[in-house]
Amino acid sequence: MAKRVTIDDVARLAGVHKATVSRALNTHTQDQVNAETAERVRRAADELGYVPNFVARGLRMSHSMTVGVIIPDVANPIFPPIVRGIEQYLQPRGYTALLANTDGDQSVEEAAFQSLLRRRVDGFILATGRLDEQPVIARAYEDGVPIVMANREAGSAPYPVVTADNERGIEAALRHLDGFGHRRITHLAGPVDFSTTRRRAEAFTTGVASMPRMTGSIVQADALTTDAGARAMDELLAGSGPRPTAIIAANDLVALGAMRSLRSHGIRCPEDISVIGYNDMPFAADFAPALTTVRVPLREIGIEAARLLLDGIEAGHQESSTLSLPVSLIVRDSTGPARS
Amino acid sequence: MAKRVTIDDVARLAGVHKATVSRALNTHTQDQVNAETAERVRRAADELGYVPNFVARGLRMSHSMTVGVIIPDVANPIFPPIVRGIEQYLQPRGYTALLANTDGDQSVEEAAFQSLLRRRVDGFILATGRLDEQPVIARAYEDGVPIVMANREAGSAPYPVVTADNERGIEAALRHLDGFGHRRITHLAGPVDFSTTRRRAEAFTTGVASMPRMTGSIVQADALTTDAGARAMDELLAGSGPRPTAIIAANDLVALGAMRSLRSHGIRCPEDISVIGYNDMPFAADFAPALTTVRVPLREIGIEAARLLLDGIEAGHQESSTLSLPVSLIVRDSTGPARS
DNA sequence: GGGCTGGCTGCAATCGATTGTATTGTTGCA
DNA sequence: TGCAACAATACAATCGATTGCAGCCAGCCC
Numbered sequence: 001m002a003k004r005v006t007i008d009d010v011a012r013l014a015g016v017h018k019a020t021v022s023r024a025l026n027t028h029t030q031d032q033v034n035a036e037t038a039e040r041v042r043r044a045a046d047e048l049g050y051v052p053n054f055v056a057r058g059l060r061m062s063h064s065m066t067v068g069v070i071i072p073d074v075a076n077p078i079f080p081p082i083v084r085g086i087e088q089y090l091q092p093r094g095y096t097a098l099l100a101n102t103d104g105d106q107s108v109e110e111a112a113f114q115s116l117l118r119r120r121v122d123g124f125i126l127a128t129g130r131l132d133e134q135p136v137i138a139r140a141y142e143d144g145v146p147i148v149m150a151n152r153e154a155g156s157a158p159y160p161v162v163t164a165d166n167e168r169g170i171e172a173a174l175r176h177l178d179g180f181g182h183r184r185i186t187h188l189a190g191p192v193d194f195s196t197t198r199r200r201a202e203a204f205t206t207g208v209a210s211m212p213r214m215t216g217s218i219v220q221a222d223a224l225t226t227d228a229g230a231r232a233m234d235e236l237l238a239g240s241g242p243r244p245t246a247i248i249a250a251n252d253l254v255a256l257g258a259m260r261s262l263r264s265h266g267i268r269c270p271e272d273i274s275v276i277g278y279n280d281m282p283f284a285a286d287f288a289p290a291l292t293t294v295r296v297p298l299r300e301i302g303i304e305a306a307r308l309l310l311d312g313i314e315a316g317h318q319e320s321s322t323l324s325l326p327v328s329l330i331v332r333d334s335t336g337p338a339r340s
Numbered sequence: 341m342a343k344r345v346t347i348d349d350v351a352r353l354a355g356v357h358k359a360t361v362s363r364a365l366n367t368h369t370q371d372q373v374n375a376e377t378a379e380r381v382r383r384a385a386d387e388l389g390y391v392p393n394f395v396a397r398g399l400r401m402s403h404s405m406t407v408g409v410i411i412p413d414v415a416n417p418i419f420p421p422i423v424r425g426i427e428q429y430l431q432p433r434g435y436t437a438l439l440a441n442t443d444g445d446q447s448v449e450e451a452a453f454q455s456l457l458r459r460r461v462d463g464f465i466l467a468t469g470r471l472d473e474q475p476v477i478a479r480a481y482e483d484g485v486p487i488v489m490a491n492r493e494a495g496s497a498p499y500p501v502v503t504a505d506n507e508r509g510i511e512a513a514l515r516h517l518d519g520f521g522h523r524r525i526t527h528l529a530g531p532v533d534f535s536t537t538r539r540r541a542e543a544f545t546t547g548v549a550s551m552p553r554m555t556g557s558i559v560q561a562d563a564l565t566t567d568a569g570a571r572a573m574d575e576l577l578a579g580s581g582p583r584p585t586a587i588i589a590a591n592d593l594v595a596l597g598a599m600r601s602l603r604s605h606g607i608r609c610p611e612d613i614s615v616i617g618y619n620d621m622p623f624a625a626d627f628a629p630a631l632t633t634v635r636v637p638l639r640e641i642g643i644e645a646a647r648l649l650l651d652g653i654e655a656g657h658q659e660s661s662t663l664s665l666p667v668s669l670i671v672r673d674s675t676g677p678a679r680s
Numbered sequence: 681g682g683g684c685t686g687g688c689t690g691c692a693a694t695c696g697a698t699t700g701t702a703t704t705g706t707t708g709c710a
Numbered sequence: 711t712g713c714a715a716c717a718a719t720a721c722a723a724t725c726g727a728t729t730g731c732a733g734c735c736a737g738c739c740c
Contacts, residue, residue, distance in 0.1 A: 006726055059726080
């Protein structure tokens with residue numbers, strides 16, 4: 001590789017000291033150098049194709065202008081919007097995201113965290129779903145590394161959190177079904193070790209209890225996937241009790257699986273059974289039927305998480321806070337009146 | 341923030357010079373230091389919770405162990421598998437990916453490239469779809485920055501390329517339809533400035549020409565989205581000529597849009613019109629009907645691109661090469677016999 | 681004309697590692 | 711005892727920037 005051009009090369013060509021080059025090229029120190037000297041430096045810089053070295057800069061200034069983003073899996077459709085939101089906030093502010101996937105594995109998460117720590121990221125956005133605490137992470141936080149949680153709760157940990165309002169979402173779904181005359185509703189719940197799906201299940205229970213004439217039941221899906229959704233629905237349909245007339249799924253993938261199961265049993269949606277998802281993931285509108293679902297502002301979660309993080313980085317410290325973004329019910333074609 | 345512990349702190353605690361600490365902690369220099377000294381250093385290191393500073397290391401060694409990955413949009417479902425593939429190869433080798441999205445915008449791409457260049461990434465994987473050349477990128481390549489293209493062709497540029505076999509994919513789709521007795525087939529083609537979709541359109545034309553009794557037509561979708569697919573299909577159905585009995589879409593999203601359009605016109609798939617997609621994106625099997633599509637090994641494209649890149653980084657130079665991965669037709673429920 | 685002020689620029693330390701070379705200490709052999 | 715050889719460690723330069731401080735010079739005022 002041809003040796004890259006450094007600040008010294010520019011200094012030599014412009015006939016000044018490298019300190020002057022540094023000052024001339026940084027906007028907040030530009031006024032310390034004579035205008036025409038600055039101009040000369042600038043010309044020299046782009047004659048040589050000078051590209052400032054951020055790692056040297058980062059070493060000196062002890063910040064890297066990068067943030068670590070740890071998620072379970074980019075291939076899970078709810079994460080790309082979050083990641084885009086993060087990027088959208090970071091990029092104009094000069095920050096770049098280092099992305100790591102964990103597949104929900106604790107040890108992978110820990111390794112990824114360590115690896116990013118070595119790279120001296122200025123902070124972390126953690127969107128992993130599990131509840132358990134990580135000693136490595138706790139220690140880093142105590143050492144002053146800013147951390148924000150996105151779309152998950154922090155458990156007992158003191159990190160700031162950005163999440164969406166799970167209670168309201170489930171309530172809206174229930175009200176919608178109630179309006180259609182549904183009385184027997186089943187929640188296809190997600191694993192209890194995800195904070196979000198556990199919250200939704202709790203909200204379902206209390207929500208149903210608060211509605212007269214409504215009875216609810218819960219079937220557990222063992223993962224947040226279409227297959228798990230289909231299995232849960234199969235199980236529900238195989239059961240002996242009276243069938244529900246509507247389903248609220250833990251998330252859109254589970255709903256998608258449930259609809260597949262219904263189709264395979266010759267049960268129509270929404271004529272026979274209505275289905276509501278959760279998240280409004282990309283392409284939820286393209287399901288057949290188009291999915292009625294609780295819209296979670298995923299991109300905004302990313303944006304707010306990034307904002308909170310950068311605020312913490314700038315301030316030099318964080319304070320525990322919880323930001324719960326509003327959700328809304330998007331009514332499409334997978335829900336309809338209950339069959340009388 | 342509490343001051344982070346440095347190699348000097350460890351040296352002090354272990355009672356040795358920092359050079360010794362460095363050698364003790366790096367596997368390939370460990371044998372230069374006495375075994376029990378090394379042990380003492382190691383104990384001191386984790387007593388203090390020492391986290392080596394990769395940016396300092398990177399500065400000295402002039403490599404950052406990071407690679408820049410530039411894609412149009414993570415929210416486009418074909419990219420997550422590619423990104424995961426890249427990560428899968430990078431991570432065990434100590435590299436980390438810096439991810440940037442461009443939304444297909446030239447100037448954003450250029451800015452992202454510049455930004456990553458400043459961060460001294462050791463190489464780039466470019467999965468942006470456009471054909472045009474970027475002077476900034478060409479210059480970097482000439483300066484010895486390794487670059488690999490993924491899922492796009494390089495045009496006249498000399499970069500190594502990893503792509504999938506577009507010709508074979510279209511041929512397989514055509515043969516499949518031929519076997520079902522389809523004679524009138526329409527290709528819902530993507531924009532011509534994407535190398536992949538252009539290749540597919542060309543392959544469609546030559547493929548149809550080579551098959552007796554088969555006639556083909558092309559309708560252009562103006563983007564690779566469901567909406568564009570639906571619009572193209574609407575347009576096709578509004579036309580006066582005889583309707584095709586089968587559709588080959590430029591990609592799965594276009595196919596999904598086409599199926600939506602069919603549904604809205606009361607046309608059944610596959611009974612009235614068969615539809616074939618391209619890519620086998622995540623959840624293609626969950627469409628209704630489940631989509632018959634050409635499976636592109638997206639994850640493998642990512643893996644191979646990363647491999648090629650790291651090879652180039654290690655060798656210190658790259659040679660132009662093209663790796664075309666095999667594709668296969670995945671037959672599901674969206675295709676069936678032609679109506680006689 | 682001397683001294684002060686202030687604008688510009690240069691000098692040198694610094695960030696936290698790696699690594700070639702020098703130094704130290706020990707051992708073995710003559 | 712003296713010296714070579716060698717293992718283990720210390721020293722110091724280096725990577726490419728930023729920045730506090732010092733120095734220089736011009737202009738101004740008295």
